[in-house]
Amino acid sequence: MFFGVVVPLILFFLALGVFTYLLGEYLGWSFRAEIGVEEEFPSAFHYLEKYIERPILKPIERTIFRLAGVDPDTSMNWKTYLFSALLLNFILFLLLYLIFLFQGGLPLNPADIGNLDWDLAFHNAATFVSNTNQQHYAGEAQLSYFSQLGAVLLAMFVSAATGMGLLVGFAKGLTNSEDPRLGNFYVAFVKSLTRFLLPISFILAIFLISQGVPQTFSGPATVTTLEGATQTIARGPVAVVEAIKMWGTNGGGFFAANAAHPFENPTPFTNMVLNLALLLGTISNFYAFGIWVKKRKHGLVLVGAVSTIVILLLLVALAGELGGNPGLDGLGIDQSLGNMEGKEVRFGSMLSTLWGVSTTSTTSGSVNSMHDSFTALGGLALLLGMSLNSLFAGVGTGVLNLLTYVFLASFIGALMIGRAPGYLGKRLESDEIKLAAIIILLLPTLVLFPTGIAVVTKFGKDAISNPGFHGFSQVIYEFFSAAANNGSGFEGLKDNTVFYNVSAGSVILLARYIPLVLQMMIADSLAKKKIRPESEGTLKVENLPFLVLLVVIMVVIGGLVFIPAISLGPIAEFLSLW
C-alpha cells in the first residue's frame, strides 16, 4: 500500500507542483505585455526574450496580425472583446458542422467512412467548438482523417485559445483602474496559439510518437494473425491529435476507447506524462493569474484550494476502486488488483483512478478506463468533481469559473467580519454578485432539467444499459458531462440518438457560452471601478484562512445543490451493496 500507492501519488503531486511553477511563470511572462505586468520574472526568461521571443515569436505574430488584418494596438471594450470571440467560434461551428456532414466526399478518407447524420454532426460540432469533446461518435469507425485533422484538431486548438484569450481580457479588467479597455482579443488568441498551445503540443506529439503512438496517413492495417485470422487495425495521425487533446483540456479520443486505447496511451510512461499534461494545461493558468494580478500568493491559494478538493475526491475514489468489486467477492479470485473491469493491465486500478479524478476535476473528459465500470464510490467522486465545474476546469475558462466562487467567498467573508466586500482592491457590489449567482445556478438547471426529462421518457430511458440505480447514474452523468463541458461519459449509455445528440448538444452550447457572457460582464463592471489601496481591514485573499473559506463555499454552495440528485445514483448504488 505504502510503496504501491502513497509514494507514487506523492511524487506525482510533487512533479505537478514543479511543472505548475515552471509553466505558470512561463505563461505569466508570455502575456506580460497584454496585462501590463512589470513584475520580476526568473532570470532565465531574459534568455527566452533574447533568443526566442524577439527573433522568432514576435516576427511570426506580427506576420499573422498583418495577414489577418489585426491592428494589435486596438484596445476593445468587453462587448467587442466578447463579440470577436463568439463570432470566431460561430464561424468555426459552421465549418465543423459542414465537414462532419460531408466528410464522406472529402479527401483523406482511406477507410471510406460515410457522412455523419445531422444530429450527430450537430452534437459533434457543439462539443468540439466548446472544448467539451463529449464522445457520441466512435473515432475509428465514424471520423475520416480529414475530420480528425481539419475539424477536431483545429477545434481543439481554437477552443482552448478562445478560453485563454478571454482569460487574458478578464485579468486585464481586474487590473484596470477606471478603464474599460480589455485589450485586443485577437492578440491574446494568437499568442495563446504561438506561445502556449502549439509549442507544447508539438513537444508532446513527438514524445508520443517515440513511445509508440501512431502518426501516419496510411489507412487501417489488415494483417493475418498468428492463428491465421484476419485483423484490421485502425490507425492514423493519432499523436498530433492526442497531444493537443490532453494539453488543451479537450479530451475527444481519436478512438472510441479514448486514452484506454493502446494506440493513444501505450505505456505507463505516456500515461503519467499525459495525466500531468491534462492537469497542467489549466493549473498553470491559475498560477499565471496570480502573477497578472500582482499577487503570486493568491494564485497559489487558488491552486491549493482546488487541489485540496481534488485530493479528497481522489481518496474517496481510491477507496472504491482499490477495494475491488464486491460482486466478485464470492468467487474466491485474487482481487488484490482492485476493480479491474474496464481498466487496462498496464495502468492498473490506481493510475486509472488518478486519471479519472484528474479528468473530471478539469474539463478534459478523456478517459484511460471506462467510468461506467467504476464502483459506486469511484463514480460518486467523478460526479462530484464535475458538479463543482470550478475545480481546475478548462484552459482559460477554469480561472473564470473558479473566480465566480472567489467573488462569493470574498463577499461572504467580508460581510462575516463586517467589512465592505471587495476583491483585489475593487468593491464587490450587487451587480457582480447577482451575475455570479446566475452563473452558479445555471449548472444545476442545465443538468437536472434534461435529466428529469430523460428519465421519464421512452427515448431517454431506452438508452440506459445497466440495471438499477446505476442506470440513473448513466443519464445524470451524461448531462453533468455536457453542462460542465467535461466530455467523459458512462459510455454504456446509447447516446448516439436524436434525443441525446440534440439535448446534450444544446446543453453544451448553453453551458459554455452563457457563463462566458456573464463573466465578461463582471470583468467590465470591475474594470470600470477604481482600485483602492488595501488597508488593515481588507479581507486578505492570499492566506490560509481564505483558502479554507473558498473550499467551504465551493463545497457548500456548489456541491450540496446536487446531493439529492446524486443520492439517487451512486449513493443509492453504494448503499444497496449491503
Add this chain to the structure above:
Amino acid sequence: MAEEEPKEETEETSLPEADSVSITKSFSTGFRLLIIAIALTSVLYTLAATGIGNLIWSGAAGGNLVKQEGKVIGSKMIGQKFTSEKYFQPRPSSKGYDGMDSGSANLAPTNDRIAERAKSILNDLHEEGIEPEEVPVSFVTESGSSLDPHIRPASAYLQVPRVSRITGISEDRLMELINIKTEGKFLGLYGQKRVNLLSLNLKVEKILRSKSNE
C-alpha cells in the same frame, strides 16, 4: 444594504474610450484568423510532427507492426484473439479483439453479467485443475479498450501446464519465457507488471516451428 450606499464618484468622471471595431471587419478578421489557424495546426504542426516522427521512429509511427518471416502478423500494441490451446490466452473482450472497434461493454460493478462471465471462465479453468485463488481479477474482467495487449504474469503462469501439455515445451522453458517477456513498472512505481501476449505467443510459435524443422 448595498443599494443605500452613496453612488461612487466614478459615475461622473469620464472613462477612457475603447476603440470601436465594425461588424464587417470582425467577420473578415474571424475568417482570416480561422484560415491561419488551419494552416498552423491542421497543416504545419501536423506535417512537421509527421515528418520528424516518421524520420526517427518510422516503426512506431506506423503502428508498431510486427512481422514473422516477412509477413505482418499484427501490432505489438494491439491485442489479438487467441483461441488455440497451444497459445497463451488474453483477457475477455466483448468486441472480440476487433481492431476497428474499441471500448468495453461498460458493465457496472452491480451488473450480474460481470460475475456470470467470470464464473464461466473459472469453470473452464477448473477443468484444467486451476483453483480460483490463482486467478487474478484482470483475467476474468474486460479491459477498457477491449484491445488490451497485455496480461498479468500470474495470468500467464496459470496457463503454463496447458500450453506445455499441448506444445510439448517444458514448463521450465515456458516459465523462463514469461519472465523474460515480463515488463516492469515505470520507474518501479507506476503501472503494473505485464506480459505482452503477442510477443510471448510469437516465441512459443518460433520454438514450435524450429522443433518441426528438426
